[in-house]
Amino acid sequence: MSPDPDCPFCEIVQRDDPDAREVYRDEHVVAFFPLEPATLGHTLVIPREHLADIWALDGATAGHLAQATLRVADAVRKAMNPEGLNIIQSNGEAATQTVPHLHVHVVPRWHGDAVGRIWPPETNYSDDQKDDAWERLRSECRTELQ
Template identity: 65%
Template sequence: MKDSKGICPFCRIVRGDDPAARLVYQDPHTAAFFPINPATLGHTLVVPRTHIPEIWDLDEESAVLLTQATLLIAHVTRRTFKPDGLNIIQSNGEAASQTVPHLHVHVVPRWKNDAMGDIWPTETIFSKDEQDRAWKILRKECQKEASI
């Protein structure tokens, strides 16, 4: 999703071009800010300052820096809001509910009976055979990557 000028809204925030942004943290590589419609009080987005559309475009060095910033926000959120729990959510692609094509990590403080509710299905319909096939395929591909 881009704004009316075709510019990524998260890039605008990172550049300081969005006066309404509620920036909570920034360093040379990452920025963290409140989303327009937070799921819970304290919900924060952590983004790389460089425009990276999805996790598949992320290099290892940037991944480490993004993870460090996410961990910092998680710890500060815990100290500040004292939630019962915390979700770290990162979505890629429309099917996964990514609405802004700029890699971002949601740090979402959670409380018992908050408005978010459960985020996992109560049951799945995959047979043991389907699960075993998926496991074998993924394991084989991971073993190929590990030997590179």
């Protein structure tokens, strides 16, 4: 797939963004700081190929992305000494994806940082709702594996 001329992440891949704070690059991925990091050390890992979201991702690219994410997570741990770490990958506007180029956030965390909680403290789904979702997902996974 060719670069998207309107994609700011493709611009970074092509080295057309002089403001990019790049931390890692290989033949498959690029890792860099976002313009507005959630915490110091927050790094984005992207495939060099323009893929809009996880549903456009193939297994080989997923493997390269996962390896690079592990490498960046290790570097963040050594360089920033965080108390924790979030790995976040969002798809679609409803999930807060703002740039339609697949990316993984590696976010070092500290108690009291500006990010705060990322999960609701509780939910109120009924057992019937949970069982229905469980059965639908389990059935779909079995179909995919056959």
